[in-house]
Amino acid sequence: MSRVGKKIIVVPAGVEVTVTPENVVTVKGPKGTLTKEFNKELTIKMENNEITVERPNDLPTVRAIHGTTRALINNMVMGVSSGFKKTLLLVGVGYRAAEKNGGLEMALGYSHPVVIDAAPGIAMTVEKNTTINVEGIEKDVVGQVAANIRSKRAPEPYKGKGVKYSDEVIRRKEGKKS
CATH class of the missing domain: 3.90.930.12 (Ribosomal protein L6)
Structure with a gap:
């Protein structure tokens, strides 16, 4: 399991995150709004102000994007909250x-x-x-x-x-x- 990919993203107060079934993540915060589409092989879940990114298997292509996807979502959350x-x-x-x-x-x-x-x-x-x-x-x-x-x-x-x-x-x- 990816060390970065398995970390949970805690959504701060004042930030709103929506995840569609097509893995389009929209993050709204006090500084603005960011939207990005991610690979459909990964599962992005939003529960109790926490975001998790999970992968279904250990294929090399899926492993390669697991940590990157989590880091990109974390950067989106940090960007709209603090910049x-x-x-x-x-x-x-x-x-x-x-x-x-x-x-x-x-x-x-x-x-x-x-x-x-x-x-x-x-x-x-x-x-x-x-x-x-x-x-x-x-x-x-x-x-x-x-x-x-x-x-x-x-x-x-x-x-x-x-x-x-x-x-x-x-x-x-x-x-x-x-």
Whole structure:
């Protein structure tokens, strides 16, 4: 049995979950609504504010999606109740960001400003010109938007300049010896 797949998902107060016989899960909460269709081979049950995901057999294809399905449903519940947030830091002289038309405009050492449009359902805020917060209810979309921002100027290993996650540790190199 999958260690992740057999865990029970506890639905917090204020979150409403509906499961159809076709394995379409709809989660409504204070931050929004998410709907996703899952594989019909699995059994998703909702009882007493607890969600369980069960598999009928141990075929490799069913085993592979068991834990993933449970994790996706848990992310949906967490997203509509508390949301997800990624924080990015701009490190370097002259590197700064500003909110513009719902998106971002960043100066990253190029001859032109880097403009990033906001994805639907994603809020990007700037603090102190060098800290960017990406927030939303879908974990994968928040992570993808943050990765796209980071890819515009990934941190380099010699001085650590670039766009990095707040919890990221940059492995530094020594540089040229004279």
